[in-house]
Amino acid sequence: MTNPYSDVYKEKKGFPFGALAAIFAVLAVGLIGLSIWLYPQKETVKTEVEAEATAAAEQARIEQIAIDQKAFDAEVARTTKTFVSSADFGSISFEYPETWSSYVDLDGTGKDTTSYSVYFNSGMVLPVDDKGIYSNALVLFIQKTDLAAIDKGFESNMKKGTVQKDSYALSNGQMNLTGVRYSGNISSKNKDKTGSVIYFRIRDKVLGLYSYVPAEQAAIYNIVLGTIRWVE
Amino acid sequence: MKISVATIMAGIFGALFMAAAGFAIAIYGDFAHFSNDKEEVVAEAADDAKLEQAESDGAEIIELVKGKPAENLKTPLTYAHFKAPAQFAGIEFNYPLTWSVYEKNDATKTTDDKRYDIYFDVGTVDSTQTARAHSLVVSIISDSYESVLGGFRKNIDSGILMAVPYAVTGHENDVNYSGVLLDGNLETGVTGVMLILKTREKTLTIRSDLADTMDDFRDIMLPSFTFVP
Incomplete structure (x- = not known):
């Protein structure tokens, strides 16, 4: 079962x-x-x-x-970068817009050992030929000369009234001195170009800051001249 | 205790059923999600990308505001873009914002038998009045491609200069154009990298002689380089 x-x-x-x-x-x-x-x-x-x-x-x-x-x-x-020249040419330093380019053309090492030139421009530095001084925003030129010789070069145009001369007081907290400014037809090669140049004496040389581009004047006066200094 | 075959089969098919159910639910869940929530998925992806990009870019801007040297900012946001005049092979490429650029020849004046040279250096472009190394030099030379490349043949043959094919994208139709990338002893005592390309009857060269900026040449400039052959 x-x-x-x-x-x-x-x-x-x-x-x-x-x-x-x-x-x-x-x-x-x-x-x-x-x-x-x-x-x-x-x-x-x-x-x-x-x-x-x-x-x-x-x-x-x-x-x-x-x-x-x-x-x-x-x-x-709004930002800037710093330019510094060689010690042989006074160790000039200043700020300039970050968006500018700079080119050292004469640096005292070539045939011309007494001159120093630097071109500055927004974006790209344009060719440093005969027109280079007019087309770039700022040209820094140091040469072995004196202010009297430079003044003589402008004498003729000042008499004609195409160039005006005044003194430029540099007082930016780091430098406190007076330079000479020429405005108008300052070019000896092209009478149609107008601009301005400020000269300062540096030891046995003269520093010239040339500008023919009106649009860049604010940057030159506010940034460059506002920060420029050198070893006297 | 004996376990019958039916019990075992019930267990196996039960487990299989559970797995199949889980799999089916997962597939249906995905299907329903992508079908019904399409707009949310797309919007979320866009928002995430936007946020991620903003955080990355924002960090660069903050670093700049905080005064970090711009040369240390190496993202596409900080690149400057170079565009040569159209008659010069329509060259375009990116380069670090903090570099200076100097166009040696007036593009509007340059004739067929002249060179066109553009110099790039970190900070200030050094004088070109005497031969010296630069971060980057772009040149258009009226000599033939074969002639320019032939100038390096001796160093290539002796093994001190490496030559490899290099493809560059042209402006039109994204077509690749071949050139040669040289790496090593370009000249006696000069080590660098140089790209040589043929453009119509002329030759285009892009050269970097400074070790400090060679990475920028390879990582920023070359990948963004385009031209019209």
Whole structure:
């Protein structure tokens, strides 16, 4: 006689594990099938959205760079850098706009060992040819001469009234002295060009700061002359 | 206690069902997310990129305001852009903002038989009246490409100057144009890097002789260099 409480009896007549396994199997197959069907669609949608997100991110980055570039350029426009001449020419130093370039043309090492010239201009220094002094923002020229000889060079134009002479007081907290300024047709080569030059005596030489570009006058007077100094 | 085959199968298929359900839910979740939240996903990506860029750029601006030397700021934000006159191969490239630039020849006057040279140096461009090393010199020479390259043949053959092909992107259609990049002893006692490219009947050379700025030449200038062959 069969024991109705044996394990075998319980399994046969009790919980239907076989049916449960079949139900799980059918559901699992169904879900796997559903997943296989849905996966490519999900990938397609995901790829599209990610591509759109990447493009939007790139566009946002470009727009942000443009905003930040503007802010950075505004900061750069307010900053300055330092120019220092060689010790042989008085160790002249001054600040000038960060956005300017500078070029030392004569540095006392070539054939002309007594002259020193530096050209400054916004962006790029333009060719240092016959027109170079007119087209660049500022030209610094040191030569072995004296103020009397320079004054004689302007004598004729001053008599004609095309050049005006006045004294320029340099008082920037670091230097306190007076120079000579000539304004008007100061060029001996081109009577159509007008500008100004300020001369200072440095030991046995004369420093001249030439400017023919009206737009750069503020930077020259406020930044360059506001910070210039040298070893006397 | 005996475990029947049916019980084991129920366990296995049960586990499989659970895994399949989890997988299906995950896939559906992603599908629903990308389908329904598309605008949010795109907007979030844009906002993140904007914020990340602003933080990076902002740091540069703050460093500048705080007085950090501009030459130490080496991000594209701090680059200046050089653009040569169109008749000179339409050369364009980025360079560090703190460099000075000197155009030696008047572009409007230069004729076919003349050179066009532009000098770049950190701070102030040194005199070009005597031969000396510069951070960067861009030249257009009326000599042929073969003739200019031939001038370095001896050093290349003797192994003291390395020559490798170098592709540069032209302005039009993003076409690459091949040149030669020289690296090593360009002249006796002068070590540097020089790119030589053919442009119409002339030759374009870009050269750096100063070790201190050679990385800028390779990392900033060369990757941004374009021209019209």
